[in-house]
Amino acid sequence: MGKNGANRSVQAESEYEPIGGEESRPLLAQDVQDVQVRGASFASSAFNLMNAIMGSGILGLAYVMANTGIVGFSVLLLVVSSLAAYSIHLLLLLCDKTGINSYEVLGEKAFNRPGKILVACTILIQNIGAMSTYLFILKSEMPAAITSFMSTEPSGKWYEDGVTLLILITIFVVLPLALLPKIVFLGYTSSLAFLFMLFFTVVVVIKKWSIPCPLPVNSTVSLSLNTSDCTPQLFVISSKSAYAIPTMAFSFLCHTAVLPIYCELHRPTKRRMQNVANVSIFLSFVLYLISALFGYLTFYARVNSELLLGYDTYLPRDVLVMSVRLAILLAVLLTVPLIHYPARKSVLMLFRGEREFSWLSHCLSCFFILTLVLLLAIFVPDIRNVFGVVGSTTSTCLLFVYPGMFYLRISSEPIKSFNSAGAVSLLVIGLVVGVLSLCVIIVSWVQGS
Incomplete structure (x- = not known):
């Protein structure tokens, strides 16, 4: 597939058409489609993309609603989800018209080899940071989630040690799933992760x-009899409202997985993949909105920044709450192999280029990435703070800046055309969100200290 992609890129340069209008051809060449008799189904691709979108970030959206209001939150969530869908549209439009099937190669076409290296490193930093954070969450929360069902005092069992549990989970769950050669094989685990989010x-x-x-x-004393504490706010503006857009932007980041899923989609055309993206983003939007709304209407202004902590306070040892905590952790666990896929692809693109598939390179890159991620999760105590700054910048680049910048660089459309104007808007929004994210993180660190 790599050689065919390179040949299509060369051919596209000689027969380049202005970007815009209807799709002209499927992404994969006919000979590749003949070999790949049937790719991933529409449903499997949608589940994979939803799994890439949804993670532990869903726990913080009720807190965002408390600091923006119901209407303010709903409008911002709609705007951010629409921008995410539009940036995917630009990526797919570029792939359709150039024959390129890789985010990294799009960077190379736009800015030569430095562009390819920049995109690959951005994906690596973002995905390694996300995987490390998820494993750190598993290390911290999984032992308590398991022991909560046993109703016993801590006894030093192996499953009460976060590091031991994390190593076993990585070896027996994450590693086998990460070694799968195609992202289509993760469709079943992604559907399971979606069911866990639906259960939540x-x-x-x-x-x-x-x-x-x-x-x-x-359990017996009320805070007050003032019913104003139980009145939902439609609009809220405060210093904490600055967290809203960065949190939402990261909640819809799935762009590193879009093109790998596109390549393995059955009948991979731009319109079909855009429909996959639209369905995935819409379903994620619905779950985000409902969970945030009812979480906010449960705790109002006193909602915790991590929603489940509020239930632990007011409903201790509730079976449903304990079950949903375990379900969220399992959903996070099943997201790690999916995030690993584009990270491994970036490593191979950097060191091997678009060569034929090799099991040796595949396994070595897989072991390297998972070992690095595991070490970071075990030995770096403030891993979420460390990757907070880096993640805010890389996420913004992948979601907003790169799609807009690559489209403006590769496209021959006039700057006043609809898609070019949209690309400029994405670029500007990405820079604003990136700066805002950094400011929010710095302010939170200062306040924390």
Whole structure:
């Protein structure tokens, strides 16, 4: 597939057409489609993309709604999800018209080899940071989630040690899934992860009527009889509102997985993949909005930045809450192999280029990445803070800046055309969100200290 991609890129340079209008051909050449008799189904691709979109970030959206208001949150979520879908549209448009099937090679076409290296390094930093953070969460939370079902005092069992549990999970769950050669094979685990997220949303809705308002300080004493504490706000503007757009932007980041999923899609045309992206983003939007709304209507202004912590306070040892905590951790676990796929692809692109598939290179790159990620999760105590700054910049680049910048560089359309104007808007929004994200993280660090 790599050689065919290179040949199509050369051919596209000699027969280059202005970008715009209807799609002209499927992404994969006919000979590749003959070999790949049937690729991933529409549903499998949609589940994979939803798994790439949704992660532990869903736990923080109710907090964002508390600091923006119901209407403010809904409008911002709609805008950010629409921008994410549009940036995917630009990427697919570039792939369709140039025959390129890789984010890294798009960077090379736009800015030669430095562009390819820049994109590959950005993907690596972003995905390694995300995987390390997810494994860090598993190390911290999985032992407590397991022991909560056993109703016993800590006894030093192996499953109560986060590091031991993390190593076993990585070896027996993450590694076998990460070694799969095609992303299509992860469709089943991605559908399971989506069901876990759906279960979380349903529980948040159900538990809305299990916690009284005003919220009790403990099981018997209420905070006050002032019903204003239980009045939902439509619009809220405060210093904490600055967290909204960065949090939402990261919640819809899936662009490193879009093109690998596109390549393995059955009948891979731009329109079909755009429909996959639209369905995935829409379903993620619905789950985000419902879980954030009912989480906010449960705790109002007192909602915790990590939603499940509020349930631990007011519904201790609730079976549904304990079950949903375990479900979220399993969903995070099943996201790691999917994030690993584009990271491994970037490593291979940097060191091997677009050569034929090799099991040796495949396995070595897989072991290298997972070992690095595991070491970071085990030995770096503030891993989420370390990758906060780096992640905010790389996420913004992959979601907004690169799609807009590459389109303006590669496209021959006039700057006043609709797509070119949209690309300029993405570029500007990306720079603003990136600076805003850095400021938010720095301010939170200062306040924390």
